[in-house]
Amino acid sequence: MADRDIAIIGYAETNIELRSGRSVYDLAGEAFAGALEHAGIDKSEIDGMAVNASFSDAGNPFYSPVLSAYLGLELDWCQTTDLGGGSVTGNIARAAAAIRSGLCKTVVSIAADAQSTENHGNIHAFRSEFQYPVGVMGPPGYFGLLSKRYDAQYGLDPMALGKLAVTQRNHALLNDKACEKLRRPLTVEEYLKSPMIADPIRMLDCVMVCDGASAVIVTSTGHARELGAKRMIHPIGYGERVNYNETDPTPDITAVGHTAAGRKALRQAGMSVRDVQMFHPYDDFLIAIVLQLEQLGFCEIGKGCAYVMEHDFSHTGDLPLNTGGGQISAGQAGLAGGGHNLVEAVRQLFGEGGPRQVRNRSNAMVTGIGWIPYGRNWGSSTVMLLEAN
Amino acid sequence: MTTTTDALAGQRPVPVPLNFSKPFWDGAKQGKLMLQYCPVAKKYQFYPRPVSVYTGKRNLEWRQASGKGTVYTFTITHRPPAPFKNVPPYVVATIELEEKVRVISNVVNCAPEEVRIGMPVRVVWTKIGDEMTFPLFEPDR
Numbered sequence: 001m002a003d004r005d006i007a008i009i010g011y012a013e014t015n016i017e018l019r020s021g022r023s024v025y026d027l028a029g030e031a032f033a034g035a036l037e038h039a040g041i042d043k044s045e046i047d048g049m050a051v052n053a054s055f056s057d058a059g060n061p062f063y064s065p066v067l068s069a070y071l072g073l074e075l076d077w078c079q080t081t082d083l084g085g086g087s088v089t090g091n092i093a094r095a096a097a098a099i100r101s102g103l104c105k106t107v108v109s110i111a112a113d114a115q116s117t118e119n120h121g122n123i124h125a126f127r128s129e130f131q132y133p134v135g136v137m138g139p140p141g142y143f144g145l146l147s148k149r150y151d152a153q154y155g156l157d158p159m160a161l162g163k164l165a166v167t168q169r170n171h172a173l174l175n176d177k178a179c180e181k182l183r184r185p186l187t188v189e190e191y192l193k194s195p196m197i198a199d200p201i202r203m204l205d206c207v208m209v210c211d212g213a214s215a216v217i218v219t220s221t222g223h224a225r226e227l228g229a230k231r232m233i234h235p236i237g238y239g240e241r242v243n244y245n246e247t248d249p250t251p252d253i254t255a256v257g258h259t260a261a262g263r264k265a266l267r268q269a270g271m272s273v274r275d276v277q278m279f280h281p282y283d284d285f286l287i288a289i290v291l292q293l294e295q296l297g298f299c300e301i302g303k304g305c306a307y308v309m310e311h312d313f314s315h316t317g318d319l320p321l322n323t324g325g326g327q328i329s330a331g332q333a334g335l336a337g338g339g340h341n342l343v344e345a346v347r348q349l350f351g352e353g354g355p356r357q358v359r360n361r362s363n364a365m366v367t368g369i370g371w372i373p374y375g376r377n378w379g380s381s382t383v384m385l386l387e388a389n
Numbered sequence: 390m391t392t393t394t395d396a397l398a399g400q401r402p403v404p405v406p407l408n409f410s411k412p413f414w415d416g417a418k419q420g421k422l423m424l425q426y427c428p429v430a431k432k433y434q435f436y437p438r439p440v441s442v443y444t445g446k447r448n449l450e451w452r453q454a455s456g457k458g459t460v461y462t463f464t465i466t467h468r469p470p471a472p473f474k475n476v477p478p479y480v481v482a483t484i485e486l487e488e489k490v491r492v493i494s495n496v497v498n499c500a501p502e503e504v505r506i507g508m509p510v511r512v513v514w515t516k517i518g519d520e521m522t523f524p525l526f527e528p529d530r
Contacts, residue, residue: 133523
């Protein structure tokens with residue numbers, strides 16, 4: 001990837017809305033049309049499509065061809081990726097592989113879900129057998145278990161989590177696509193007072209599940225030039241780790257797959273983590289940001305909260321972080337939520353951040369987190385490095 | 390088999406076993422905590438799988454665990470998920486068994502605020518519906 005042979009030439013994102021009443025196909029259609037327009041290319045150029053598995057049409061075993069039909073696409077390659085929040089970065093890498101291997105030339109990678117309107121998700125396996133009977137409160141319950149253990153090992157500073165909450169909320173105030181309900185100023189005191197739902201997880205540690213979609217257009221750099229692309233950015237490194245430490249029956253659950261995925265992505269890009277100019281970490285829970293800062297090497301293991309207190313993550317700060325508000329403050333568009341983090345990074349690299357544009361915009365790190373395994377932390381970890389042309 | 394006071398009693402969804410878990414649920418009915426054991430790696434695994442997670446082979450054995458362990462981590466749930474209704478705060482814990490596997494369950498027969506990481510616990514069984522018996526844990530005082 002480091003030879004900049006793959007280019008992202010356009011993007012779009014819908015408003016993120018709570019219970020929009022819209023179909024996932026409508027949201028995907030809006031993002032698709034927007035990305036074509038932004039890239040300035042004709043629909044007929046698209047010969048590949050990748051999409052995340054959604055909650056909204058979860059029972060559909062033919063999801064990506066059905067979505068393609070709704071969009072009027074005749075394709076040489078399409079696929080659904082079910083890495084949850086890692087699907088979006090994962091699909092850029094899959095699109096790059098498909099393009100390089102000659103399966104197709106130009107891919108639209110779509111992230112769409114309307115989970116707060118329609119949810120057909122039905123996850124059985126070990127969950128029906130061993131998890132549901134004990135009343136684990138879904139992801140907040142699992143992040144409660146993780147947070148408690150982290151606190152015992154290293155000390156969890158609620159002030160640091162509150163600072164992250166406020167920083168991201170301030171970014172959402174500058175993002176008119178963020179969920180309207182969340183576009184209210186927030187203070188650290190309000191974060192600290194928010195009710196415990198799965199102690200030590202507070203209400204404001206969690207994302208609010210919403211509806212939304214985003215799309216990016218991916219092609220080869222050579223073809224991007226032929227298409228007369230006005231602007232482009234390049235994915236220059238990618239790492240993915242599914243089921244980290246799976247064969248260790250008693251792992252340290254504060255160690256996550258981003259350690260491995262990050263190392264691989266940085267090595268591919270020929271970069272050190274110190275070179276990262278902005279960070280768009282997947283943020284289903286605030287503590288996930290702290291763990292990623294540690295596991296990606298921004299700071300020492302166990303020092304994530306101190307690192308948060310020492311740095312300025314605002315769009316004008318020394319490490320701009322989730323400058324669109326992140327999912328915590330813009331809303332989580334179901335399993336398409338990672339598209340928010342990705343598209344914000346792409347937008348910033350294109351220099352189209354408007355009132356929240358960061359100053360140093362030559363590269364960005366974007367991450368993904370997907371699915372919750374039994375008794376661990378999270379199942380899918382992705383890390384992507386993007387570079388401005 | 391010990392009966393127990395249990396905040397979630399009567400509301401627990403009935404577990405839906407996979408076919409290869411049968412020895413676990415058969416053991417549970419007799420108050421025996423059964424675990425899969427890989428004779429090659431000489432390690433246990435939980436939850437039940439179709440193969441050894443260590444070797445990929447299907448030569449797994451079932452062995453009875455001691456039922457004793459410690460609390461690896463826990464959370465006090467204030468907002469229970471569906472289908473639970475009107476239950477007081479309860480403890481969901483990851484229990485590390487003596488056999489070096491972890492089980493997610495509830496710690497019962499003590500107040501939530503008494504639970505600590507590292508606390509010794511032992512298995513105690515509860516009925517779910519007419520057919521199923523499920524392992525919970527209580528302080529091993």
